[in-house]
Amino acid sequence: MNITRIEAIPYAIPYTHPLRFASGEVHTADHVLVRVHTDEGVVGVADAPPRPYTYGETQRSIVEVITGLFAPQVVGFGILDRERIHAVLGRTIHNQVAKGALDIALWDAIGKSLGQPVHRLLGGYGDHLRVSHMLGFRPAQELLAEAQRFGAEYGITTFKLKVGRRPLALDIEACHVLREGLGDEAELYLDANRGWTANEAWEVLRATDGLGLTLLEEPCDAHEAMSRRRLVEKSPIPVVGDESVPTAGDASRELLSGGCNAICIKTARSGFTEAREILGLCTGLGVDVTMGNQIDTQVGTLATVAFGAAHEATGRRAGELSNFLDMADDLLAEPISIVDGRVSVRDAPGVGAEIDEEKLARYRQDR
Structure with a gap:
């Protein structure tokens, strides 16, 4: 063919x-x-x-x-x-x-x-992925209200807080408010998108000690090589590489040089083939992986679920799968459902992303 x-x-x-x-x-x-x-x-x-x-x-x-x-x-x-x-x-x-x-x-x-469904061709380990919901830049009480709503409506118990603001007190306050409001049963982790220096990230870690945060993603620019290595050595939680590790070569460099000790895999930027190479590096070195989100549509989310559910290592943590809920519409003919805090794979040949042709005609920009 x-x-x-x-x-x-x-x-x-x-x-x-x-x-x-x-x-x-x-x-x-x-x-x-x-x-x-x-x-x-x-x-x-x-x-x-x-x-x-x-x-x-x-x-x-x-x-x-x-x-x-x-x-x-x-x-x-x-x-x-x-x-x-x-x-x-x-x-x-x-x-x-x-x-x-x-x-x-x-x-x-x-x-x-x-x-055959692609998740079976890739490995076939599981049939779903738990959902992590990303919380953006908003006042702390609004973030808590959003998290509680997503918990009540979709059963989501894992939340990724977007941080990297100045003053640092804004993000520190949000961490405390979310932990107090959601209780110990919710998993909370941070993503600074390179917004801080390594020293600022360390200050936030000190100020949030005892809150049970599980991960710190891209706290500072990976080009701050020496200070970032010191941060990784001192951090009580894994420091996750994301923007700094788009390829397998980048992932191996950062892991072996001490620039991070966990990896975020995004199928949107690696496809399935290189994502498997990155996953192999991580499992071989014994570091954690997360399934990230590149502000994906439902079409992209199904790809993330297919890969994440296919492997044991990627199925251990909740994947970032809920950004499509922020979109006014989507191209998928059969919308995704989040039930009991998880998204199931499509038991259909391929990834299972059937396109609504009328919607595509409505939103395409080349006609």
Whole structure:
């Protein structure tokens, strides 16, 4: 079964409210739907979410690199020729989101051609992933109200607090208010999105000692190599690499140099193939992994669930799966449900992301 055509369709869906964090804010999901067509009518689907303020990729750059560079080189390959395809993509550095979407679309096409769900092809360990909900920059009492609402409505008990603000007292207060309001049964962890220095991060850790925080993600820029290593050595909780580890090579460098001692895997920027390489590094070195979110739509969320549920190590922790609830609409024909704090895999060939063509026609930006 050979690839005959690759589509990269830009579309835009607004958020119900601005999403704010240390590295920027977004008001609209300006994403790209990627479709890999084959000569037997099978079509693999994936979503590419640009994060221009983090990785430099934009909606326009993803469309251009896929249609203008990757597609002419990849069309004609068989969908099982993944290593050959990745060798072609690897000649171009960076562009991780564009490459990741192509990889997921290939896996989706492979699953559909074999009549098998992708989570089984990847490993088949479980059939669901627990949900972690991200809390953005808001006053502490508003964050608590949101967490309590998501706990009551969706059964979510794990929350990732976006921090990295100045003054530090804003984030320290939020940690205390959330712990007091949610009780000891809720899991809380932090993501500073490189918003602090290493010394500021250490000050926050001291001020929140005893609150039972479980992880500290990207506290400062990884280029602060020496100070960050000292922070990792002193921190009572794992320091998670995220933006600093988009590739397997980056993950190995940061883990071996002491820049972090846990890794956030995002299928949106690594696809499934490189995500497996990163996971292998982590399990081999005995470090924790989390399944992250790149402000994913429901299409992207299903990909995260498929990978996370497929492996024991990624299934241990709650995955960041609820950002789609902040969107005014979505392209998925059958919406995702969060039940008892978890999202189940789709028991359908491929990833299970069936697109609503009417909605795609409504939100696409190229017509």
